[in-house]
Amino acid sequence: MSDIGTKAQSPPTPAVRRRLPGGATASVLKRAAVTGGLVAAAIAVALIKSGSGLVVWQSVVTGLLMGGLYGLIAMGLTLIFGVLDIVNFAHGALLAIAMFIAFGVVQGTGLHPYLTLLVAVPALFLIGAAVHRGLLGGTGGASLENQLLITLGLSLLLENGLLMFFGAEPKNVALPGDFQFSLFGAVVPGARLYAFLGAVLIGAALYWMLRRTRFGTAIRAVAANRPGAELVGVNVRRVHTLTFAIGTACAGAAAVLAAPLVTVTPTLGEQFNITAFVVVVLGGMGNVAGALAGGLLIGLVEQLTTIYMGGQSSLLGVFAVFLVVLFLRPQGLFGRRA
Amino acid sequence: MTGITLTGRPGPGAGAARPAKAPPLRPQNRQLAVLAVLLLLAVPLPLVLPPAQGAVAVRILIFALMAIGWNVMSGFGGMFSFGHAAFFGLGAYTSAYLLVEHGVSPWIGMLAGMAVAAAVAVVVGFFAFRYRLKGAYFALATFAFAEMLRLVVTTTEFTGKAVGFTVPLIQGSSLWKIQFAADSPAYFWIALALAGLAALVSILFLYSRTGRYVTAIRDDELAAASLGTPVLRYKLVTVALSAAITAVAGTLYTQYYLFVNPDLAFGSSVSIQAIAAVVIGGIGTVWGPVAGAVILGSLSDVTATLLRTPPGFLDFLQGRSGLDVAVYAVLLILIVRLLPKGIVGTLAQRRRR
Numbered sequence: 125m126s127d128i129g130t131k132a133q134s135p136p137t138p139a140v141r142r143r144l145p146g147g148a149t150a151s152v153l154k155r156a157a158v159t160g161g162l163v164a165a166a167i168a169v170a171l172i173k174s175g176s177g178l179v180v181w182q183s184v185v186t187g188l189l190m191g192g193l194y195g196l197i198a199m200g201l202t203l204i205f206g207v208l209d210i211v212n213f214a215h216g217a218l219l220a221i222a223m224f225i226a227f228g229v230v231q232g233t234g235l236h237p238y239l240t241l242l243v244a245v246p247a248l249f250l251i252g253a254a255v256h257r258g259l260l261g262g263t264g265g266a267s268l269e270n271q272l273l274i275t276l277g278l279s280l281l282l283e284n285g286l287l288m289f290f291g292a293e294p295k296n297v298a299l300p301g302d303f304q305f306s307l308f309g310a311v312v313p314g315a316r317l318y319a320f321l322g323a324v325l326i327g328a329a330l331y332w333m334l335r336r337t338r339f340g341t342a343i344r345a346v347a348a349n350r351p352g353a354e355l356v357g358v359n360v361r362r363v364h365t366l367t368f369a370i371g372t373a374c375a376g377a378a379a380v381l382a383a384p385l386v387t388v389t390p391t392l393g394e395q396f397n398i399t400a401f402v403v404v405v406l407g408g409m410g411n412v413a414g415a416l417a418g419g420l421l422i423g424l425v426e427q428l429t430t431i432y433m434g435g436q437s438s439l440l441g442v443f444a445v446f447l448v449v450l451f452l453r454p455q456g457l458f459g460r461r462a
Numbered sequence: 463m464t465g466i467t468l469t470g471r472p473g474p475g476a477g478a479a480r481p482a483k484a485p486p487l488r489p490q491n492r493q494l495a496v497l498a499v500l501l502l503l504a505v506p507l508p509l510v511l512p513p514a515q516g517a518v519a520v521r522i523l524i525f526a527l528m529a530i531g532w533n534v535m536s537g538f539g540g541m542f543s544f545g546h547a548a549f550f551g552l553g554a555y556t557s558a559y560l561l562v563e564h565g566v567s568p569w570i571g572m573l574a575g576m577a578v579a580a581a582v583a584v585v586v587g588f589f590a591f592r593y594r595l596k597g598a599y600f601a602l603a604t605f606a607f608a609e610m611l612r613l614v615v616t617t618t619e620f621t622g623k624a625v626g627f628t629v630p631l632i633q634g635s636s637l638w639k640i641q642f643a644a645d646s647p648a649y650f651w652i653a654l655a656l657a658g659l660a661a662l663v664s665i666l667f668l669y670s671r672t673g674r675y676v677t678a679i680r681d682d683e684l685a686a687a688s689l690g691t692p693v694l695r696y697k698l699v700t701v702a703l704s705a706a707i708t709a710v711a712g713t714l715y716t717q718y719y720l721f722v723n724p725d726l727a728f729g730s731s732v733s734i735q736a737i738a739a740v741v742i743g744g745i746g747t748v749w750g751p752v753a754g755a756v757i758l759g760s761l762s763d764v765t766a767t768l769l770r771t772p773p774g775f776l777d778f779l780q781g782r783s784g785l786d787v788a789v790y791a792v793l794l795i796l797i798v799r800l801l802p803k804g805i806v807g808t809l810a811q812r813r814r815r
Contacts, residue, residue, distance in 0.1 A: 273737070274799065
């Protein structure tokens with residue numbers, strides 16, 4: 125797994141298991157098996173409840189495709205959380221900003237929506253760097269509550285700024301030449317497939333960067349041991365700012381990919397933000413691959429909850445999973461203990 | 463001789479470098495005197511203020527109740543809650559349900575709401591502390607819990623689903639039903655009495671034996687536990703008290719606005735309002751929540767008026783919502799960046815120096 129720094133969250137049970145060589149893989153496999161078993165059980169219950177294989181299959185496909193997007197949004201958040209220890213409540217609002225940028229560019233220039241990636245991603249990268257240097261003081265120095273409050277204030281400011289200038293009317297980003305196809309009977313809109321593929325691609329690139337490049341090594345070093353990294357000459361302040369900017373840029377990419385799938389409103393970031401936090405906790409703080417896996421899982425949970433309980437309560441299942449994981453495995457389903 | 467120097471007063475330098483953690487007994491009387499003066503000054507307010515400002519004053523008092531409640535748990539107790547909407551909502555819904563469905567007086571509904579909120583808080587707190595959730599994890603857990611309650615209430619039949627409750631209007635005024643003519647000063651006096659009571663309770667709590675234990679646990683849980691302090695018990699007492707005070711604000715809200723729905727009661731903006739007020743005033747101080755509520759309450763009134771009749775250069779904002787929240791978001795960021803201890807906290811620090 126690509127933990128970029130498992131944070132010292134106190135273990136939930138006093139018993140500390142010794143980790144033998146090779147044991148880590150075995151235990152990850154075991155957890156994956158348990159998770160898979162639970163998912164299979166949930167699908168079975170959904171089958172009994174709905175009585176229609178097609179409905180469940182459609183939910184599974186939709187859930188997984190949506191989950192890829194959740195994973196992408198959560199990747200940026202988990203990077204920021206894992207390296208800087210900042211609970212970034214503004215992530216969703218930044219996502220909304222990027223969507224409005226995409227919307228504005230498409231409206232203004234008639235560019236293909238996906239080409240707005242070239243504008244939205246660099247813009248969000250710069251915004252992220254500016255926010256980190258300007259508002260968060262450029263370091264992870266302030267107390268946890270203060271960082272949380274600053275990002276909360278920022279999110280309120282951005283959301284209400286959008287509300288003031290664009291109004292609350294929902295907007296749409298139409299994808300020219302959109303299509304849909306059938307996958308063993310399940311309807312798959314093209315935009316959804318592109319979003320999923322984009323998420324996997326960006327996730328892989330991020331993983332590669334963290335594992336294989338010098339800069340990625342520096343990020344992991346800062347996350348694992350800040351003073352140690354400083355001692356061997358890593359510019360921690362710079363790494364922090366760049367990490368925050370990359371995390372924000374991920375939100376930018378996710379926003380462009382998601383824009384054709386949703387109605388764009390100033391407050392739509394909120395719900396994505398909540399889901400992303402769940403995914404981050406599920407995947408383990410700072411675990412990029414975990415974020416993608418967690419995203420897929422949450423996409424499934426959301427769709428299946430809709431089958432169990434009807435449309436309005438899809439988030440209820442998400443929160444239930446969240447609390448259970450938070451209490452029983454605060455280091456995440458796929459994370460390691462420090 | 464050495465004995466005298468050891469017990470002698472510490473030099474001025476020592477006191478300034480290390481802020482006194484456990485407050486001495488004396489300040490209690492000072493705080494109570496301040497409370498008495500504030501109440502005396504506030505009582506004639508509704509007779510002086512124009513009706514529109516009277517409504518703002520009531521809202522500020524509801525705000526203050528919420529903030530005082532949040533401050534007990536997160537300021538005195540150091541347990542950063544992001545889900546106080548849960549307790550506000552439980553207070554609002556319990557009394558609204560009892561009144562609308564069974565005709566029970568809101569005074570009794572208020573007590574019931576406090577009991578329900580405290581009980582729920584103890585259960586949630588027990589799980590959170592049992593599994594040692596701290597910091598960001600604790601905040602996220604409380605947030606998720608409040609959101610779950612909102613969703614459950616939105617989908618449950620007997621809580622009126624997304625519609626919520628509308629308090630039935632009665633003929634004439636009734637103290638027993640907490641209903642008066644719209645601009646009656648009685649609302650203000652009731653809210654003032656309850657807010658004063660909450661402030662009194664929070665002062666007595668902070669300087670009580672239990673309060674000392676609670677602040678000790680906040681400052682160094684390990685040290686407190688190693689001295690034999692029953693940490694879990696004191697944390698749960700704090701959480702219950704905080705929830706009960708916040709529930710009173712919920713009941714009062716429903717009675718004043720005669721209406722409540724899931725978003726108004728359990729929405730995350732309720733939690734944020736409580737947090738913002740205390741942060742601006744000063745976390746962990748007795749008067750921070752009150753100061754923050756007054757500032758935020760009057761600010762949101764000013765921005766609302768500004769939006770209704772904007773001056774020329776703000777014409778484009780006419781009819782747009784969002785400015786009031788944007789203003790307090792800016793204020794929140796500025797205060798956290800420039801005065802991390804809040805207004806009251808910073809003033810107190812200055813004076814101590």
